[in-house]
Amino acid sequence: xxxxxxxxxxxxxxxxxxxxxxxxxxxxxxxxxxxxxxxxxxxxxxxxxxxxxxxxxxxxxxxxxxxxxxxxxxxxxxxxxxxxxxxxxxxxxxxxxxxxxxxxxxxxxxxxxxxxxxxxxxxxxxxxxxxxxxxxxxxxxxxxxxxxxxxxxxxxxxxxx
Amino acid sequence: xxxxxxxxxxxxxxxxxxxxxxxxxxxxxxxxxxxxxxxxxxxxxxxxxxxxxxxxxxxxxxxxxxxxxxxxxxxxxxxxxxxxxxxxxxxxxxxxxxxxxxxxxxxxxxxxxxxxxxxxxxxxxxxxxxxxxxxxxxxxxxxxxxxxxxxxxxxxxxxxxxxxxxxxxxxxxxxxxxxxxxxxxxxxxxxxxxxxxxxxxxxxxxxxxxxxxxxxxxxxxxxxxxxxxxxxxxxxxxxxxxxxxxxxxxxxxxxxxxxxxxxxxxxxxxxxxxxxxxxxxxxxxxxxxxxxxxxxxxxxxxxxxxxxxxxxxxxxxxxxxxxxxxxxxxxxxxxxxxxxxxxxxxxxxxxxxxxxxxxxxxxxxxxxxxxxxxxxxxxxxxxxxxxxxxxxxxxxxxxxxxxxxxxxxxxxxxxxxxxxxxxxxxxxxxxxxxxxxxxxxxxxxxxxxxxxxxxxxxxxxxxxxxxxxxxxxxxxxxxxxxxxxxxxxxxxxxxxxxxxxxxxxxxxxxxxxxxxxxxxxxxxxxxxxxxxxxxxxxxxxxxxxxxxxxxxxxxxxxxxxxxxxxxxxxxxxxxxxxxxxxxxxxxxxxxxxxxxxxxxxxxxxxxxxxxxxxxxxxxxxxxxxxxxxxxxxxxxxxxxxxxxxxxxxxxxxxxxxxxxxxxxxxxxxxxxxxxxxxxxxxxxxxxxxxxxxxxxxxxxxxxxxxxxxxxxxxxxxxxxxxxxxxxxxxxxxxxxxxxxxxxxxxxxxxxxxxxxxxxxxxxxxxxxxxxxxxxxxxxxxxxxxxxxxxxxxxxxxxxxxxxxxx
Numbered sequence: 001x002x003x004x005x006x007x008x009x010x011x012x013x014x015x016x017x018x019x020x021x022x023x024x025x026x027x028x029x030x031x032x033x034x035x036x037x038x039x040x041x042x043x044x045x046x047x048x049x050x051x052x053x054x055x056x057x058x059x060x061x062x063x064x065x066x067x068x069x070x071x072x073x074x075x076x077x078x079x080x081x082x083x084x085x086x087x088x089x090x091x092x093x094x095x096x097x098x099x100x101x102x103x104x105x106x107x108x109x110x111x112x113x114x115x116x117x118x119x120x121x122x123x124x125x126x127x128x129x130x131x132x133x134x135x136x137x138x139x140x141x142x143x144x145x146x147x148x149x150x151x152x153x154x155x156x157x158x159x160x161x
Numbered sequence: 162x163x164x165x166x167x168x169x170x171x172x173x174x175x176x177x178x179x180x181x182x183x184x185x186x187x188x189x190x191x192x193x194x195x196x197x198x199x200x201x202x203x204x205x206x207x208x209x210x211x212x213x214x215x216x217x218x219x220x221x222x223x224x225x226x227x228x229x230x231x232x233x234x235x236x237x238x239x240x241x242x243x244x245x246x247x248x249x250x251x252x253x254x255x256x257x258x259x260x261x262x263x264x265x266x267x268x269x270x271x272x273x274x275x276x277x278x279x280x281x282x283x284x285x286x287x288x289x290x291x292x293x294x295x296x297x298x299x300x301x302x303x304x305x306x307x308x309x310x311x312x313x314x315x316x317x318x319x320x321x322x323x324x325x326x327x328x329x330x331x332x333x334x335x336x337x338x339x340x341x342x343x344x345x346x347x348x349x350x351x352x353x354x355x356x357x358x359x360x361x362x363x364x365x366x367x368x369x370x371x372x373x374x375x376x377x378x379x380x381x382x383x384x385x386x387x388x389x390x391x392x393x394x395x396x397x398x399x400x401x402x403x404x405x406x407x408x409x410x411x412x413x414x415x416x417x418x419x420x421x422x423x424x425x426x427x428x429x430x431x432x433x434x435x436x437x438x439x440x441x442x443x444x445x446x447x448x449x450x451x452x453x454x455x456x457x458x459x460x461x462x463x464x465x466x467x468x469x470x471x472x473x474x475x476x477x478x479x480x481x482x483x484x485x486x487x488x489x490x491x492x493x494x495x496x497x498x499x500x501x502x503x504x505x506x507x508x509x510x511x512x513x514x515x516x517x518x519x520x521x522x523x524x525x526x527x528x529x530x531x532x533x534x535x536x537x538x539x540x541x542x543x544x545x546x547x548x549x550x551x552x553x554x555x556x557x558x559x560x561x562x563x564x565x566x567x568x569x570x571x572x573x574x575x576x577x578x579x580x581x582x583x584x585x586x587x588x589x590x591x592x593x594x595x596x597x598x599x600x601x602x603x604x605x606x607x608x609x610x611x612x613x614x615x616x617x618x619x620x621x622x623x624x625x626x627x628x629x630x631x632x633x634x635x636x637x638x639x640x641x642x643x644x645x646x647x648x649x650x651x652x653x654x655x656x657x658x659x660x661x662x663x664x665x666x667x668x669x670x671x672x673x674x675x676x677x678x679x680x681x682x683x684x685x686x687x688x689x690x691x692x693x694x695x696x697x698x699x700x701x702x703x704x705x706x707x708x709x710x711x712x713x714x715x716x717x718x719x720x721x722x723x724x725x726x727x728x729x730x731x732x733x734x735x736x737x738x739x740x741x742x743x744x745x746x747x748x749x750x751x752x753x754x755x756x757x758x759x760x761x762x763x764x765x766x767x768x769x770x771x772x773x774x775x776x777x778x779x780x781x782x783x784x785x786x787x788x789x790x791x792x793x794x795x796x797x798x799x800x801x802x803x804x805x806x807x808x809x810x811x812x813x814x815x816x817x818x819x820x821x822x823x824x825x826x827x828x829x830x831x832x833x834x835x836x837x838x839x840x841x842x843x844x845x846x847x848x849x850x851x852x853x854x855x856x857x858x859x860x861x862x863x864x865x866x867x868x869x870x871x872x873x874x875x876x877x878x879x880x881x882x883x884x885x886x887x888x889x890x891x892x893x894x895x896x897x898x899x900x901x902x903x904x905x906x907x908x909x910x911x912x913x914x915x916x917x918x919x920x921x922x923x924x925x926x927x928x929x930x931x932x933x934x935x936x937x938x939x940x941x942x943x944x945x946x947x948x949x950x951x952x953x954x955x956x957x958x959x960x961x962x963x964x965x966x967x
Contacts, residue, residue, distance in 0.1 A: 028190075034187075038365075039364065041448050045448070047363060078183075085181060085182070096834050100415045100416040102363040108181065130876065131878055135877075136362055136418070138842055138845070139846075139883065140877040144877060158882055
């Protein structure tokens with residue numbers, strides 16, 4: 001077992017992990033941050049996306065020890081300081097960008113990473129960026145719409161609701 | 162203007178906040194003190210005799226608590242099947258035993274052989290590698306037509322053959338149908354496959370068993386669409402636990418699409434093992450396990466024929482279908498190709514004579530059961546592809562041919578035993594034509610052609626049957642369960658209320674839309690209403706969510722219970738207002754006496770119910786809680802018309818969806834935003850089936866598409882924005898809300914229009930391909946266009962009959 005220590009959503013967290021422990025497992029099982037989900041075992045679905053040192057990372061594809069000393073952000077730390085939904089989260093609710101909610105944390109974290117690098121993405125850019133996030137419920141229409149709305153773009157021309 | 166609350170409002174979903182902030186409570190998020198973990202060692206061969214399962218070395222591995230094999234379950238019941246189909250000779254289907262853990266033989270890749278329970282999951286997995294399993298491999302049967310040949314290897318030695326049943330519907334019509342074909346002016350024939358799919362909800366299945374020695378109660382936490390059904394099936398048929406000693410909880414569930422309806426071995430195992438080892442036992446499926454243990458969907462091979470008279474009227478329809486059951490009968494598998502498929506074969510058309518034959522076949526593959534639409538997509542696909550083929554053979558417009566044969570008068574009794582209560586197929590087609598901008602199609606095609614691409618337009622109609630019922634009818638059809646729903650409305654003293662519904666939400670937004678209905682009925686704010694579901698200890702009874710039944714059946718039960726609440730509250734109000742009960746009106750959350758200004762608020766009445774100082778105790782009991790069970794008198798029949806416009810790259814065979822329009826008639830709509838979202842999701846799954854998804858086995862029964870590396874899940878870049886409309890509304894006549902259900906329509910209605918559009922695009926380039934099986938992947942499209950007969954056959958398509966335009 002190896003001790004790891006990292007900052008997660010601004011708080012210092014540490015624990016003893018095996019070499020094979022994945023960051024996703026460390027967050028979920030050791031730290032109780034169950035908002036990060038595991039939807040596959042081939043690094044395809046993106047339900048586990050978190051930010052490590054500001055970059056979007058699939059936490060099922062990174063060992064916990066690789067994140068030793070890192071700044072990690074998860075879905076649990078995304079809301080505004082007063083607990084209200086942040087701009088991206090609010091856009092997902094406003095535009096019905098989620099149904100069962102299982103892929104949602106990864107979608108929100110990916111969207112945040114996209115908008116950081118590309119503040120006004122086109123529809124095609126959003127769709128391309130989401131290639132690593134699978135949703136089975138929404139057909140993506142409202143996710144794409146929500147992300148574009150969160151970027152401040154007018155989405156009223158996109159089909160209603 | 163849209164309302165800002167109540168029925169018809171696009172209320173934002175209240176469940177979203179917890180999901181968006183990481184506060185959802187999915188089954189894998191639950192951890193019990195002292196829990197052990199189970200890993201299932203699964204068969205890696207499709208068919209064989211288990212000659213040795215030696216766990217002795219593994220049992221001594223670190224952390225191992227206990228290892229279970231099939232022998233441990235000999236005294237335990239097998240997995241039950243919930244529907245018994247009677248074949249065309251009046252005989253019951255062949256129903257094989259379905260063990261919790263394999264015993265004697267393995268019958269598909271993925272079948273669990275041993276269950277290793279250990280302190281950690283890693284220890285359980287490590288120990289699994291030390292188990293010695295010896296299997297004498299037997300020839301596997303994968304192809305259905307091979308499986309029913311004389312002398313084929315038998316999946317189940319105790320059965321007479323691999324044929325589960327040979328079903329004829331309506332058997333008495335067969336002679337008349339065949340006669341009509343002899344007299345037809347034109348007959349169109351189509352042979353096709355409805356490709357096998359994997360449902361793939363994003364949350365893999367999870368089960369946690371717990372046993373409380375102090376009161377003898379078992380609890381199962383599970384990713385289920387219907388926890389009460391699991392309680393009944395597992396308690397009564399597998400483990401022998403009475404309902405009052407078994408609690409089943411399905412908390413937040415990350416999508417179902419049918420595959421989480423069924424009772425699975427892992428649920429029974431964790432419940433059983435928790436008592437055996439006196440610790441909670443947790444199982445979390447990996448995605449790789451999901452591919453080889455979740456029930457698959459579709460997998461029909463069909464020959465369908467339409468007879469037409471000289472005026473292009475449909476005179477008769479007949480179909481022959483082989484339906485794959487897989488190695489065992491999953492919970493509702495036998496019903497899917499029969500009562501959920503044969504009854505839909507009239508579609509939107511007044512074809513007077515129909516005969517459906519279905520042969521259900523056992524193969525050495527994962528069991529096949531309901532997947533979004535369940536039987537109805539299979540019916541719609543074959544019928545709507547056939548009608549398109551008819552139109553092209555006859556040289557008539559596909560929409561005109563459909564319109565000519567539409568059912569226009571309702572109620573309409575079909576020749577396949579169902580009665581459509583309402584619908585307006587002309588209205589939805591009119592709406593579709595408007596949405597599709599057909600006038601602009603020629604210009605769009607020219608634009609594509611200028612880029613060296615081909616453009617095609619395809620259309621189809623669909624009819625759906627939702628909310629399967631009534632119970633006494635489905636009982637005659639072979640269902641071993643009732644198909645009602647229950648709801649309890651518990652009003653608290655301070656006026657807030659809880660609806661405990663047997664419906665289960667796993668993405669459908671019931672917590673929002675169900676509250677809208679009750680808010681409208683009572684006239685109180687939605688925030689005063691909580692919807693509770695998914696826990697058998699909180700909800701008295703339930704049949705769960707599938708078949709687009711929640712609002713039509715569960716919502717109706719909730720309405721009935723709320724009506725009882727209102728009736729009792731009016732009695733209390735009449736006492737408080739010293740007025741006659743008949744004069745009491747409820748509006749905007751206040752009871753008033755008609756024609757006066759006397760009124761009493763909802764909250765005063767609810768308080769009186771629980772603090773009955775001034776109360777008619779001689780007439781009614783204190784308290785305000787009512788339960789209703791609702792058993793519908795008929796199915797509901799949503800319908801619609803869909804169109805798809807594709808662009809095809811003739812150099813690569815790649816197809817993109819450029820436009821997709823859906824005009825649906827769902828009857829009354831509670832929350833248009835949620836309904837639209839349901840259609841979007843269905844469309845994505847239907848387009849996925851048509852363009853990309855395919856569950857493929859090799860000849861030895863190895864699953865080739867066994868992960869997201871190989872199974873083509875649609876991504877954001879594969880799909881378009883959809884144009885969805887549900888303004889055509891013919892309300893259901895037999896439920897109190899006039900609702901029809903919307904969950905499956907998109908998946909049912911979309912595959913034929915995609916394929917019709919791709920064939921149209923190919924025709925526009927001079928490639929005459931009469932049919933292509935799904936998925937119409939680039940490989941298949943290219944091979945059909947350019948590959949010649951041999952290359953096309955290799956990928957399962959027919960080569961173009963004609964050379965392309967110069």
